[in-house]
Amino acid sequence: MASMSSGDESLRLCMFDLRRGQTEGQELEKILFFYPADLDFSTQLSVIGLSEGLITFTRLFSPEAACEVIEAERHSHVFYEAEPDIWMVMVVEKNKETGAIWRIDALRRVLKEVHSLFVMFHGSIRALIEKEPTGGLTRSLLYPFITDYLSTFQIWSLSEDCCCEFFVGKKLQLPTFRETLRERGTVQMLTLARDTAVEVQSLVQVLDSCAGSLRCHSMILFQDLLVSTTLSADDTVDLFTFAVMRLTSKALSSDTSSWSYLRKGPGSSEISSRSNLAPVGSIDSLHSRNGNNMHHVIRPLQNDKWTKGKDGFLITDIWGLETGGSPDSAIPTIWLQQTQERMYLLAYQHKSLTLLLLMPTNAIVNGDLSISAVKQQVIEDASLRILKIEENISRGWGGENAYHIKGYRYLVVDNDTKVSRSSPSGKVTTLAKESLLALNKLREEVDSEKSRAKGQEKDMEICIRAKNNVWVIARVTRGKELYMALEKGSDTLLDTTDAVGRFSNRYCSGAFLMD
Amino acid sequence: MATSDSRSSPSSSDTEFADPNPSSDPETNSERVQSQLESMNLSQPSEVSDGSHTEFSGGGDDNDDEVASANGNEGGVSNGGLLREGVAGTSGGEVLLRAENPVEMEAGEEPPSPTSSGYDGERGSSGGATSTYKADDGSEDEIREANVDGDTASQHEAAWLPGKRHVDEDDASTSWRKRKKHFFILSNSGKPIYSRYGDEHKLAGFSATLQAIISFVENGGDRVNLVKAGNHQVVFLVKGPIYLVCISCTDETYEYLRGQLDLLYGQMILILTKSIDRCFEKNAKFDMTPLLGGTDAVFSSLVHSFSWNPATFLHAYTCLPLPYALRQATGTILQEVCASGVLFSLLMCRHKVVSLAGAQKASLHPDDLLLLSNFVMSSESFRTSESFSPICLPRYNAQAFLHAYVHFFDDDTYVILLTTRSDAFHHLKDCRVRLEAVLLKSNILSVVQRSIAEGGMRVEDVPIDRRRRSSTTNQEQDSPGPDISVGTGGPFGLWHFMYRSIYLDQYISSEFSPPVTSHRQQKSLYRAYQKLYASMHVKGLGPHKTQYRRDENYTLLCWVTPDFELYAAFDPLADKAMAIKICNQVCQRVKDVENEVFLQGASPFSW
Incomplete structure (x- = not known):
């Protein structure tokens, strides 16, 4: 049973601390996380040894930027220095036949995302290690957290073996070239009609002041799209990612649309509970530590743990039961990057509209009282507006294909505001595999040009007509990026330029001026 | 070296204090990489340390015996085996001669200095045709930080000179680490064979580190191709027992850097043939450096061509513009030469083809042509007299030596006649004499000169x-x-x-x-x-x-x-x-x- 995941070499993911375990025999101290957790230690150490060796080696020549990726014949090793000396390395198997073709930057964004989410809930890893130098606490938080996160990539795959075709295996499917028209680490916005925008604005004002003199932050989502936020761009991305993963109406409803697997990993509870054993059973006992003093581990990304209460607020027992112990401890809290403040998180939902309300923890003296007062306030002052806004948006909402533009398959990214918009995934799948591969490759080229340009703004335009006559286009200018695939075989370069120009003028306020 | 240029970079001691990463001790650093690999790789710890901890002193350590015995073998069994087995129908003895007795390589060659073979890598600033390729190789040669935009333009105009520079550096020098583009060739036991910068022997420790990285990944059932860090790319190419590595922060693609390593390997094969592999089969610690002695100019000229010669990435050759009839006429003579038992006959002008011909069914790959002309152009000895030299065309037949007759008609124009027969010198000389007569009669050489000028x-x-x-x-x-x-x-x-x-x-x-x-x-x-x-x-x-x-x-x-x-x-x-x-x-x-x-x-x- 346990061999099921370790036999699968398609993914290894580890986190280690270069400041730990520097003396011989203490190497295991370095490991903060390893997936799969049941892999033998010598293999874990060999992955980390290679990573560490190459970090040191590359610093000889490139002291300012150490190893970012190792490309081997069969695997890609993607590096991310999450915090100073705390590294995450993901090893993925390449396989052309199964479509395991990756864009390194897209994989690095997965590492970035899981780290950002972790920090949002638990604070920085360095701070945790400093608080509890054995690393036991950090590991006990990281293991379930990253495993819960990975379960969002889990898909069911039919076994090839015909004798037991009902036997279904679980597989982690990371973002491949098929998701080249998406950008992780950005938010997707809903475009509002003018009158609705005004209503939303006044709702935001109400929410801001619903805790009296306390400054609150709020974020509003319609389905999986952002309607408004008062947070910084980085904090917005993290909270938005979490909300789409676990809180929105789509995330809560059991029978969701085609890409429900993104949120609901079937059987994730099993995988998590198994890996949960790792820090307690193996590592801690290995370090001959008292494994039983593990306090309650909060698993913020645990699946199926949120429900909608009668009053419209979302309830979870992840942070404990409200009945037991200090009542405030049961309310979810997150860290804001920008202000380094710890905030209570309240979520209210009406149909497709989800409101997130953030209040500083230190400002609430008598937590429970204030929180329920805030809830009361929201229901009294805002519920009517919420009702109306939800109605207005739903009426004008074009559905899943609202942002489909006929003839175009596109992705637009604004790096300053961390906002992206793209063709609906259902439409992207109509592209030929060759077109997606060509675009994926083009994005790789642009990634490397961007990384070379460093802080300087890059201005470039690339139009390629691939073998199958698809035009793949990249346009980078003033912090904005446009990627496009146009499967019109008869178009010339000039036709294509015109088509991109028209798109830019109509949908991007002319941001992507073409020559 | 005689070729050291006046614009040499600041010495390492001058810049050492400016090291942005002062905490890292240079010498321990590369050792640390190995020890990290070693200590972490519990399953196969012996692999990495085996034979890789070569001392910098270069003498007196226990490796000395190994090297000596390897050298002893060269003169006898192993090389004899190499020659007999490797070169069908021809004698490859020149491999040996080249290393140990260069005087016999080319008739009339002046006595070589102890470190140089017939491929005079130390031609100083005398120039010759190659030095007319002006280019700013200096921008790679320069230390990066010193290379502020614009103000070094005058340096870049300086004529490029072949041969190795900065031999005084090693991996402990800050200046060495800041070179924009390194090339290394090493054996699979970690012995250095070639380094673009620095003395190979001083780079033994570094070489062992590269070997450790490659074999570590190999032990995991994989093969490392590329490591990226910031603007740096470390590109690996494994060719049997030979490892090639490029460390570069130039803005070149991985594909092209790998292509460059491939050409570098090809250049080595052109000099030694692929049968060199057998030396490693017989003795894993075989020291190859003596066999390549004096060929620094060949390699440095090839590396230089990566930044000015499109043939290196287009995999095509280029011709000197000539009136059609003249080229046809030349081709006819060359074809006649081939009909007399010559495999390939080429009339070249610098790196451009005037005309060429081949025996039936024999075809010349553009990469072979590139490596061949680079070899001839960068070896000063070919210019001084007619030469008969063993060479191998890696794409044509990597296992066997051919014999090349080379003669320069003037500074730029030369003929190469390739044969499988080691005793064909006089025949080829006769062919050249006939060819020269026709070229002079039809005035082709002066037309060639005019074409260069135009x-x-x-x-x-x-x-x-x-x-x-x-x-x-x-x-x-x-x-x-x-x-x-x-x-x-x-x-x-x-x-x-x-x-x-x-x-x-x-x-x-x-x-x-x-x-x-x-x-x-x-x-x-x-x-x-x-x-x-x-x-x-x-x-x-x-x-x-x-x-x-x-x-x-x-x-x-x-x-x-x-x-x-x-x-x-x-x-x-x-x-x-x-x-x-x-x-x-x-x-x-x-x-x-x-x-x-x-x-x-x-x-x-x-x-």
């Missing part, structure tokens, strides 16, 4: 009004005063183009015109072309059909058709529609003059 196609010649010219150069505009204002160049901002004929395996590249005048600009344009080439020829997907690419520096257009590939560079502000039109005219223009710029109908080469 240069190749120019962007200014692309006719807007479709005027047809019979010559490849424009006499009216040849005067030194074409409009030099930035942003002009040829018509509608055409700055440069390259046209590659797929069937002929040949390319034609326009002369550099304003504003692409400085060597820095020329190299930067080549880098842009290399990227474009790599982007068009994506593995598994390509070739793409068309590409338009514009950034701050250029507008680039590329067409790939079944017949030809066109690469054109324009002003970044060039109008797209006009640029397309100009490209069509360039193609038409090349077709108009194809009989003069390409070697046509060389039947043995129709592959």
